[in-house]
Amino acid sequence: MNSKLLFLAAIPCLIAPAHADAVLRIHDGKEWKELDQAAWDKLPRAELIGKARDGTEKRFSGVPMVEILKFAGAPLGDALRGGEMNRVVLFTAADNYQTVYSLAELDPSFGKQNIILADQVDGKPLDEFEGSRMVVAGDDLRHSRWIRQVKQIILTRATPPAP
Known part of the structure; x- marks a missing residue:
């Protein structure tokens, strides 16, 4: 899939999400942070053109995922190296479905970042099924990580089990 990510700079959201009162909980590895609607509206926005589950282009x-990670205080750019390279980002949906990305694959300094936390599709707020926010990974060939109804994001480490 060869989708395109278009940055829109810091343009305020003109259409409120279907669930404007939704607060996104983010754990930075030490403490919980809350990203409320007022803070969400101040973040830079982007558009991504990709194929929906039904195959139609949408x-x-x-908000680009890197902006969410900056809000969380994640190590990015030159700070993401050495012992930080085992960091992962765990997304949890309202129905407790979970998916994970490595922190490096969400950091544009490692490659083309084409992942957003969407609150609109085709200029309209996401519907009840999709929830207030959903992960859209434009270059994923399958939609298994396009997690809808995102309620929390946890920055953690991938650690092997004890021997």
């Missing part, structure tokens, strides 16, 4: 709009 224009998704939301």
Whole structure:
């Protein structure tokens, strides 16, 4: 899939999400942070054109994942190296479905970042099924990590079990 990510700079959201009162909980590895609607509206936005589950092309709009990670205080860019390279980002949906990305694959300094936390599709708020926010990974060939109804994000480490 060869989707495109279009940055929209710091343009305020003109269409409120279907669930404007939704607060996104983010754990930075030490403590919980809350990203409320007022803070969400101040973040830079981007659009991503990709194929929805039904195969139709859609224009998704939301916040680039790197901006969410900056809000969380994640190590990015030159700070993401050495012992930080085992960091992962765990997304949990309202129905407790979970998916994970490595922190490096969400950091644009490691490659083309084409993942947003969308709150709109085709210029309209996401519907009840999709929830207030959903992960859209434009370059994923399958939609298994396009997690809908995102309620929390946890920055953690991938650690092997004890021997």
